[in-house]
Amino acid sequence: MIRVEGIYKSFKDAEILKGIDFLFEEGKTNLIIGKSGAGKTVLLKILVGLIKPTKGHVWYDDDDLCSMNKHELITLRMQVGMLFQGNALFDSMTIEENIRFPLDMFTKKTLKEKRTRVNFCLERVNLEGINNKYPSEISGGMQKRVGIARSIVLKPKYLFADEPNSGLDPKTAIRIDELLSSITKDNNITTIINTHDMNSVMEIGDNICFLNEGKLEWKGNKSEVLESPNETLQEFIFASPFLQRLKENALKNLESEK
Amino acid sequence: MIFRKPENWSMYYKETIRQMYDIGIGSLMIIFVVNIFIGAVTAVQFTYQLSGTFIPKYYIGYIVRDMAIIELAVTFTSIILAGKVGSNMASEIGGMRQKEHIDAMEIMGVNTSSYLVMPKITAALIVIPILVSLAALVSIVGGYIATIYSGSFSHEEFIQGLRSFFKPQNVKMMYVKAFVFSYILTSIACYQGYFVKGGSIELGHASTRAVVFGIIVILMADYFLAVILTG
CATH class of the missing domain: 1.10.8 (Helicase, Ruva Protein; domain 3)
Incomplete structure (x- = not known):
């Protein structure tokens, strides 16, 4: 379990994160979603300790990441795995x-x-x-x-993935999602995925943290997403005209059935 | 941070060997070519300048030897390596920073400043003094070839010059300079690469800064060492 408490982060004059509180649960695929520039990557980097927050705490069970010394941080990182957006595989190695x-x-x-x-x-x-x-x-x-x-x-006890589906075709993206989800369940680890892929949200979103302009706008799970009255979330989910048409058709069908 | 105890000695050892190969074998050719000509030019120039004076001819051998040992071999070799090895190191580490390799290692728990920098500095401290020794030798051979085969004076005169007024202190000075310059050129290059920000243009600038700062600091250190060691 990882808990963030009152996380603020500023770069010079720009405030990127404005007081995030969230619980990332063990044995679940926790998703951080939001538009580009919402602060997802910054939050993920704070969670793994690559960036220090301006204010706030990151609790790994009962240990505060922000007050760890170098040795404690290295010990914690032995329990952390991370998949980078660009893979970060070492080119000169097999x-x-x-x-x-x-x-x-x-x-x-x-x-x-x-x-x-x-x-x-x-x-x-x-x-x-x-x-x-x-x-x-x-x-x-x-x-x-x-x-x-x-x-x-x-x-690892904690697995992080930064936009694991970016640059992949839909079929491969689904395979990656399934893989991350099954690894999470099989090993009962805390997985945190940073994504704006709607397939991921609807398929593997056990616990979702929706960020908007640096704030926690909504939290819930995949079955609650569509029913949420939060307009910003709905705008984000149905941003594509194709999905909007699908939603309108579905609503029309429902009305005609009534 | 750089000189902390390694997580795994064998990984650091392997990386140091790789760096020693890159710095040493990779630079042999250019060091040989440059130093043979430096020795040759030194000999030819001094032969010209001393002609018509009362200074004995065998002094040319002595001048070529001492200039190579005290100054030219070590400074030229270090400047060449600041260009070749320094830019290579800055680009290598900077590229790793940009491709998130350094972040990936950090998250694994690797002390990246130590793993990426310490083997390079260690390798340079071992290999560059050896390269400088070879450079001095090649430079003297260059001077010998240029003067003997041009008929300026005889083999015996050159050898007599090489054997004259030899001070072991000069060799010590060469090695002190070699160690100091090795540390300067690698640490500046690694620093520029490690803290690079931005994209490929910034990486190019970092690589250039590594070379320019490396050369300037080497020349400044050369002056201060000359004052200290000859004082």
Whole structure:
């Protein structure tokens, strides 16, 4: 469980986050959604400790991230996995070396044990047999899955993903969502995904935090999204003309059925 | 932060070896070519300037040797490496910053300032003094070839010059300078790369700053070391 309490963040004169309070629950896929510039990425970077908030607290269970010293932060980060928007795979390393990197750095396992774990993670993301390829030799969707494999190799307690579906076709995006959701459920971890993909919201949004202009505008889950009277949320969800038409047709059908 | 205890010695060791290879083997050719000509030009110029004077010819060997050891080999090599290795290091680390590789490592719990910088500084401190020694040797050979084969004077005269007035203190001075310049050029390059912000244009600027600042600080340090070590 991760809880944020009164998070404010400013860059020079611009106030990006204006007092966010939210509980990211364990064993659920927690989504941070909102328009571009709403402060999603800043909030995610604060959650993982890459940026310090101007004010407020981030609680990992009972430990406050903002008051941790360097050693405590490193210990916490051993329990954190993160999938970056651009994957952040090391170009000069093979896929196996990329996934093995955290194991090489932090464990005293033998090479055989590390390889077994790497192969397990690759199987988990349905990418067997690409150990010796380089990131540039595989597709964007595969790179995302390698990123997921690397982020789970140390069996994290907390998993973060920054726009995991960006740049992917809808089918691949759905596979990535399913993968993140199943990893969350299977391992009972706290997963926090930063997205503006409506498919993700409707399919895997167990706990949703909707940001608008740096404020928490709405919170709920996927089954509550459509019924919410919050106009800003509805505008955000039905922003595309295609979805608007679908909604209007659905409402017409409902009225005609009545 | 840079010199904290590594998370895993073997990872740091592997990275240091990789850097030693890049700095050392990767720079051999340019160091050889530049220094052979520096030695040759020094010899030719001094032969010209001393001709018609009462200074014995064998002094050319002595001048070439001491100029190479005290100043030219170490300073030119460091300036060349500030350009070649410094810009490479700044681009490598800066590129990692822009592609979020550094953030990814931070989140894994890696002390990135240490993992990315310490092996580079360590490798430079080991390899650059070796390169400087080779540069001094090549420079003297360059001076020898230029003067002997042009018929300016004999092999014996040049060797006599090389053996004259030798002070071991000068070799010590060369190594002190080599260590100091190695630290300067790598630390400036790593700093510029690590704290780069923005896109590819800013990365280019950081790389340029690494070279320009590196060269300026090396030359300033050269002056102060010369004053201190010869005082």
